[in-house]
Amino acid sequence: MKLLLLLVVLGLELTLVCVHAEAKTSLIGKNFNPQKIQGKWHSILLASDKREMIEEHGSMRDFVEYIHLLNNSSLALKLHTIVDGECTELYLVCDKTEEDGVYIIYNGYNRFTVLDTDYADYIITHLRHIKNGETFQLMKLYSRKPKLSSNIKKNFGIHARSREFLRKIY
Ligand SMILES: *[C@@H]1O[C@H](CO)[C@@H](O)[C@H](O)[C@H]1NC(C)=O
Ligand SMILES: *[C@@H]1O[C@H](CO)[C@@H](O)[C@H](O)[C@H]1NC(C)=O
Numbered sequence: 001m002k003l004l005l006l007l008v009v010l011g012l013e014l015t016l017v018c019v020h021a022e023a024k025t026s027l028i029g030k031n032f033n034p035q036k037i038q039g040k041w042h043s044i045l046l047a048s049d050k051r052e053m054i055e056e057h058g059s060m061r062d063f064v065e066y067i068h069l070l071n072n073s074s075l076a077l078k079l080h081t082i083v084d085g086e087c088t089e090l091y092l093v094c095d096k097t098e099e100d101g102v103y104i105i106y107n108g109y110n111r112f113t114v115l116d117t118d119y120a121d122y123i124i125t126h127l128r129h130i131k132n133g134e135t136f137q138l139m140k141l142y143s144r145k146p147k148l149s150s151n152i153k154k155n156f157g158i159h160a161r162s163r164e165f166l167r168k169i170y
Pocket of ligand 1: 071
């Protein structure tokens, strides 16, 4: 019972931090153009409030290949992830919400937000998973090229630190 209460309190806190942080990032807002995030990307950095998600064999440690905009305004992400030592393809469809840059995945258990992008070099995404009282968050930095400037990486670090996320490099 105590544990449940703790989880509930923790969940609420995470939500508040997230809402607060999302409200601050106005960069995308009304100017967000999903057409322009299409194409090839490379995974550069990731951060999470749950260590096991991004460990060497963590299920959320994926490698992006591309983002496509579908006919119905949903986004499709092609990813690769390592499952039991095998590289596995993952095709994720993110459905649009009425908020610009905000998508839902898998019946709303996941909220996917484009936090920041300049389209030409980098994109920072945020994923919040909530299911059966279990919550975790992930932030990812993708780059058009295999290497990315240290300024952008620093910017990602600031975003991640403001959420007290653990950071990892691919
Ligand atoms: C997208 O929509 C157009 C027009 O509605 C249709 O002709 C086309 O087949 C659709 N493409 C896909 C991939 O569904
Ligand atoms: C949009 O199209 C994709 C691919 O056909 C499909 O998986 C997804 O469910 C569609 N989303 C909505 C909201 O219709």
